[in-house]
Amino acid sequence: MVLLCAAWGVGQVAMKVGGEGISPLAHAGLRSIGSLALLWLWCRARGVPIVPPEGARAAAALCGALFAGEFVLVYTGLTYTTAARGVVFLYTAPCLITLLAHLLLPNDRLTRGKAAGLGLCLVALMLAFGDSLRLPSGREAIGDLLCLAGAMAWGATTITIKATRLRFAPAEATLASQLAVSALLLPLGLALGEPGIFDPSPLILGVLGFEIVLVAFGSYLAWFWLITRYRVSGLAALSFLTPVFGVLAGAVLLGEAVTLPLVTALVLICVGIWLVNRPA
Structure with a gap:
């Protein structure tokens, strides 16, 4: 999971760079189309079904719609608000996932330790991006709400998989249903x-290739x-590492500054993750 967070953090930088040469919805759609082609080859080589089992297809269609909706909301939101503000609101999703897991999954209850750990992670994230969290303008408030709605879609996708028959389906079939729906973002973007x-x-195409192979397919x-x-509560807590890795990747690849609040936030996030995942 830490490796996935590192990949997603670098992916945030890739999305930022790729956005300089590809429009947002087309970007997401092209990424999904390329990844779906790779997934088809993977399933064909391994003899794994790419279509969800019959009893899980309704849940798969719902997850596909939520997955695509998340990208529409976040990409649109980022045109109204800053990237830093968008990250903070998007990463309320781990808290939402843990709360939904407590309500819907009998084996994943919220404890005081988990609540303290998640709260510490969220505070650390706000510390890392605190310079950008002033009172929003009207335009920024719209973007913040859209990113928050994207977080809700992310949380709903995760819980739908865990709470339905999709949890018994191959991961390949679950991913395929979501890539197939989100691939429609390409014609949607062009129609708009x-x-x-x-x-x-070459840089833009290379970034797109990285997103297709390592992010949308592999990770x-x-x-x-x-x-x-x-x-899912333990996995959700670990996902707080993603924006920190994103800032670190920006420092290494784009020459952006690494500040003391960021380093402090990383330490606090690690403590929060330990609180969520420690044995009872």
Whole structure:
């Protein structure tokens, strides 16, 4: 899970760079189309079904809609608010996932230790991005709410997988249903007047390739496999590492500054993760 967070953190930088040459919805759609093609080859080589079992198809369709909706909400939200504010509101999702797990999953209850750990992670995230968390303008408030709605879609997707027959389906089939629906974001973006790939430079195409192979195919396949086998509250807490890795990747790859609040936030997040995952 730590490796996945590192990949997603670098993926945030890749999305930022790729956005300089690909419009948002087309970007997400192209990523899903490429990853779906790789997943089909993977399933064909391994003899794994790519279609969810019959009893899980309604849940798979719902997850696909939520998965695509998350990207629409977050990409749109980031056109109204800053990236730092968007990250903070998007990463309320682990808290939402843990609360829903407490309500809907009998084997994943919220304890005082888990609540303290999640609260510490959220405070640490606000510390890391505190400079950007002033009172929002009207435009920023719209973007903040859209990113918060994206967090809700992320949480609902995770719990739907865990609480339905999808938890018994191969991870490949679960991922395929979500990539298939989110691939529709490409024609949606073009229908809304997006230019698609407007700067097909080697850097932009290389970034898109990284997102297709390592993020949307490799890391998401591993994520859906993990969901079916481990407590979602523990996985959700670990996901707080993603924005920290994203800032660190920005420092290494884009020359952005690493501040003392960021380092402090990383320490606090590690303590919070320990509180959530420690044995009872």
